[in-house]
Amino acid sequence: MNRRYCCLFVVLFWAVLIQAAATERTFNILFLQSYTAQTPWHSSLNQGLAKGFRESGIKVNITTEYLDADFWTFRSEKVIMRRFCERARERKTDLIVTASDEAFYTLFACGDSLPLQIPVVFFDIKYPDEKLIAAHPNVCGFIANPDFDVILRQAQKIFPLRKEVLCVIDNSFLSARGLNDFQEEWDIFQKDHPDYDMKIYNTQNHTTSHIIAAICYPRNSHGRLVIAPKWSPFLSFVGKNSKAPVFASQNVGLTNGVFCAYDSDAYTSALLAGQKASQVLKGTSPQEIGVTESKQGFIYDYKQLDFFYVDPDKVASSGIIVNEPYWEKYKFLFILLYPSILALLVVSVVWLMRVNRRESKRRIQAQTRLLVQNKLVEQRNEFDNIFHSIRDGVITYDTDLHIHFTNSSLLKMLHLPSEAGGRVYEGMMAGSIFNIYNEGQDILHKMLKQVASTGESVQIPQGSFMKEVHSDKYFPVSGEIVPIRSRGMITGMAFSARNISDEEMQKRFFDMAMDESSIYPWQFDVETNCFIFPQGFLTRLGYEESVTIISREDMERTVHPDDLKEVKLLFDRALTGEDTNTRLNFRQRNADGEYEWWEYRSSVITGLTQDSLYNILGVCQSIQRYKTAEQEMREARDKALQTDKLKSAFLANMSHEIRTPLNAIVGFSDLLSDTSGFTTEEVAQFIATINKNCGLLLALINDILDLSRIESGTMEFIFAEHNLPLLLKTVHDSQRLNMPPGVELLLRMPEGDKKYLQTDNVRLQQVVNNLINNAAKFTFSGSITFGYEEEEEPGYTRIFVEDTGVGISEEGIRHIFERFYKVDNFTQGAGLGLSICQTIVERLKGTISVTSEVGKGTRFTVRLPDYCE
Structure with missing residues (x-):
């Protein structure tokens, strides 16, 4: 008897020693997650697993690997899994934990022997392979079989008026398994609810636009529910834009557009897996632990509840709510603790500011510099381009x-x-x-x-x-x-400066024309000792038409011998600076060998000093034709003044339009130099404001460049035959997501019409986009409708853009196509868009017109020929 007790004591003693050794030892754990680090619950899985080991008293080093199963094919997943196993073998891994089906099945399918040599603990498996699990005694864990009947009945309870169920799947193995389970449960559900209909959409068989139209367009989705047997990246995009509630059997879809998921809690599942893995590390056989089904429940997304106007209290009793704002979740606690927390925060902030002010400032400046450095470089380049474009x-x-x-x-x-x-x-x-x-x-x-x-x-x-x-x-x-x-x-x-050599000469020519009816201006180049005349004048003296420059000696050969002495004397006095203005009347030999009387007036431009000479300008005139020459010089003066006014107007407008976003960029950039007084949301808002104003500057630059190309005649037009309905549909697809809230973009065209135009499709799209963008600035509710209509006159087509905005007054309509004109000076833009549109339409051999009524809307009409000759 005593001997039996002694043996029992020895066995217990060694068991305690083994458990103590397991407790003291640090184990290497490989944690395989099926998806990526951007999955909403990946951090909860890591935290729950770590806590499970910690509560069990096991010291571990956890290495997390992400399979990214939604991105890779199964063949690629096996290659990646073998790499995971090789790295785990180098770390001498003691146990493997897997999350979700993909990681578990890829581990045993990859061909590596590691999962056969060490224990494997799995959790959150939706579709367990019982034969595979039974064949491996080193495997244990939790399963969470989806129950679509429960999901359907809960969806029917919350949304009783939505009676069309859309099942969205793909071609993956797990999606096929989920579809089979769903169809079995659907047959049971439809017997109780025969008025419900069901459709299946395969994201890899149906077109993307077809699925988006079925789920994301309010006109189609108002009576529909979406069931997702398996979550996919495509559903992440569709779910965030879906106008129908999405129900899923995987919690990975939460915060990605899922209204409700029927699944086990990620954190709790990982915690239980950590506890079960701890039992294995302490010596318990995985076969003894076996396979357990996780407790599942409904998990709702608060933002989706708010979007579909579902009262959170109505569903709180049937599950849990995540993604809930802290204010809603702890409203009463905030109300009670707000004064004390505020006081504590004030004291803490003051103390922290005094202790860490210098170090914090240096750290924040460094972080801010890293965040905005690239943006500032881009902004500087944009500003440089603006200034380089100024003439x-x-x-x-x-x-x-x-x-x-x-x-x-x-x-x-x-x-x-x-x-x-x-x-x-x-x-x-x-x-x-x-x-x-x-x-x-x-x-x-x-x-x-x-x-x-x-x-x-x-x-x-x-x-x-x-x-x-x-x-x-x-x-x-x-x-x-x-x-x-x-x-x-x-x-x-x-x-800012400009070379006015030509302007100065024109001014001198004009001044002399006002006095003496100038006909031909001339210039004497001091450096080359040559006269420069306008092309065509020297033909009257017998030279070829292309000749514009003759030497002083050649000029003197055309002067009558009786006049040459006086001419040379007066011109020499002008060269020495003694006479600044001279008038010479003398006879010149023309092409016929006859002498004709001409009058030459000269004006001397002095150089850096009064004694130096820069240039001599003058006009030669015929007494009989001075009246005509005077009129020509007046027109030249008016054109020069108009050009100067246009330049001044351009600089004034650009200075104002550039300064407005530039002030915002500089102001918010200065605020970002010290963000200690701002919240993260405020800093993000500052950066968003900088980005917005950079976009405004970029749009302004594009208008300036288009205007410059128009002025210089370098804007290229490539005419070809284009499908007009396809062109307008392309514009509709690109513009509909840019509409202001409450404004709908509509496309109206004749049904079944295949209209072709011979035009430049890039420039025509630019005109339509500009007109739609202009309408969006002044339309705050209602719709913007565009399309085309057949013109009554054969061979022409009308393209129109009409809105339900504020409208334009009669005074505004008269000036609407003028450069720099703006109906509302408080709207963004330089007033160049409509002027550019008018120029492009004219180059397309068409016309543009506008009709409007204040308070009711505006309609722009572009009339184009079907074929440009």
Whole structure:
């Protein structure tokens, strides 16, 4: 008897020692998840498994591998699983835990011997292979068989008016198993509810648009329910946009668009798996533990309940609710604890700010710099492109008179390389690449300091010259220097200038034309000692029409011998600067050998000093025809003034439109320099605002570039025969998701019509998109309808865009197609879109018109020929 007790004592003693050793030892665990780290419950699975081991007193090192079964084929999954097993063998793994069907079945199908050598604990298997499990004594775990009858009856209870059930599957093995189970349960359910209908959609057999139209369009989905036997990435997209409630048998679909999942709780399942694995590590045989069915229940997504107007209290008794906002979940607790928590937070924040202010500031700045660095680089490149597109030369300085940026127009004006970009001279002092002279004095630094100190713009004085530092060449210049402000402070100066050599000559020509009816202007090049005449004038003197330049000696050979002495004397006085304005009347020999009286007037342009000469300009005129010449010069003056006004209007409009989003970008970027006072949502909102304004700048740049191509005549048009209905459907598909809330985009075309137009499809789509975008700005409810109609006159087609927006007044309609005109100055845009549309339509040999009624809507009509000759 005593001997028996002694043996029993020894056995118990060794069992305690083994258990103690297992408790002290650290085990290596391989945790195989079927999906990715972006799955909603992957962190809950990791946490639950770790807690299961911890509560059981087992020390473990858990290595988690993600199979990503929704992405790979089964053959690829087996290759990936063998790699997992090889790495696990190197770590000397003691036990494997699998989550969901894919990881478990791929583990035993991959061909590696590791799952046959060490224990395997599985959980959340929907469709267990009993023969496979029975054949492996080292396997145990939990199963969670889906019950579609319970799901159908709960869906019928919550949505009694939705009586059409859509079953969405794919071609995978698990989806096929789920479909079989669902059909069996459906037969039972339909016997009790014969008024219900069911359709099956296969995502790999049906077209994507067909499934989306059935589920995501309100007109189709209002009476439907969606059942998903197996969740897939496609369902993640459809579920988030579905207008019908989605019921699934896998909790992986929660927060991805699933209204309700009938499944076991992920965290609890992983916790129980950890406890069961701990028993195996302590010495219990997996066969003794066996296979257990997990407890399942309904899990609802709070946001989906809110979307389908289902009262959470109505379903709370039948399951649990996830994704619930903290305020709703702990409303009464917040109300009770808010004052104390607020006081504690204030005290904590003050204390933390004092202790960690310097370190926190440095860390936040580094994080912010990493987040916005790429965005700032992109923004800087966009700003550079804007300034490079300006035709006038632009250069910016900081308040210390260091160069910051130069645009390509200025570099070309100064004959400097422009390929290196606008920042090659950044950091150099003002005056390093050019100087501004007036009356022999360099005035560049003086003007910059004046703008920096007064904060007011300064015009370059008349008669000023820009001198190139690298070549000593100079030319007359006009422009202004304006201050650059940020948050009320002057942070730099912007200098815009243009070479007015041609304008100065035109001005001198015009002044003389006002006095003496000019006919032919001329110029004397001091460096080459040659006269330059307009093409065609010298033909009257016997030269070929292409000749425009003759030397002074050739010019003197055409002068009558009796007049030559006086002409030479007066011209020499002009060259020496003694006479700045001269008038010469003399006879010249024409092509017929006869002498004709001409009058030459000259004007001398002085150089950097009063003693140096820059150029001599003049006009030669016939007394008999001075009236006609005067009229021609007036027209030349008006055209020059109109061109200058257009340039000024362009700069004024662009300065305003660029400054508005730029201020927002700079302002919110400054706020991001210290985010300690903002929440994560506020920081995200700041970044979103920056992105939005960058988009506005990009749209403005596109309009400017289109306008530039139109002005320069470089906008290309490629005419070919195109299917008009297909073109308009393409526009509809791209625009319908961009509509404002409460506005519906409709496409109206003749039924069964296959209309073809010979046109440029890219430019025509640009016109239609611009008209739809313009309508969306002023339509806050109702619809925007576009399409085409047959014109009464054969060979023509009408394309229309009409809305139910605010409408346009009669005054607005008169100016609607003018450049820079905006009906509402508070809307975004530069007022170029409709002007660009009108130009494109005219190039397409068509016309565009508008009709509108204030408060009722607007209709734009584009009339195009079917074939362009």
